[in-house]
Amino acid sequence: SQTIHQWPATLVQPVGSPLSLECTVEGTSNPNLYWYRQAAGRGLQLLFYSVGIGQISSEVPQNLSASRPQDRQFILSSKKLLLSDSGFYLCAWSVIIQETQYFGPGTRLLVL
């Protein structure tokens, strides 16, 4: 069966520090991968998605970047965190774009 892992679960970082969040998927090949951010009490905002290794589409211009160095690994990064980067970050995967997505447990990021 397929599983998706995200780490860390929580992270407290100072403003201006770098960020690296990792997501890995097991049990499937060539998944579509997604990074979302969720503000408190709100819906999800798509940040990046990837249909293959090295292929990244950015949905929202921002302080973040994403990379897919391996088929089932998706990394969210920042060189310098801003206060506004605080939020709940979710990684997800799907077999087919526009179909069901499967979510990881999320990373809660607090930038102070």
Added chain:
Amino acid sequence: SQQGEEDPQALSIQEGENATMNCSYKTSINNLQWYRQNSGRGLVHLILIRSNEREKHSGRLRVTLDTSKKSSSLLITASRAADTASYFCATVSGYSNYQLIWGAGTKLIIKP
């Protein structure tokens, strides 16, 4: 702006009662999906309904889709305390490049 808008924003009912949540959207869609999110966790897919379908069932869940009114409803019958969660609709269309566009969710509380 958000494609899917859930209504109500919050709903509190007694265990055993039925819960109905609504989702309205603005453009034509390929499909509409409902997800559940327990507090501080990742999202779990519930049901996907395609634009040519009018109703789908899964256990105690019933989803309807009215494309003429651009709306969908999620009915949970015989609610349980474990149904306490936030429920989100997400729409997919060519307008969104076939990515999911999320509403802000309905927070459902089931009182024992």
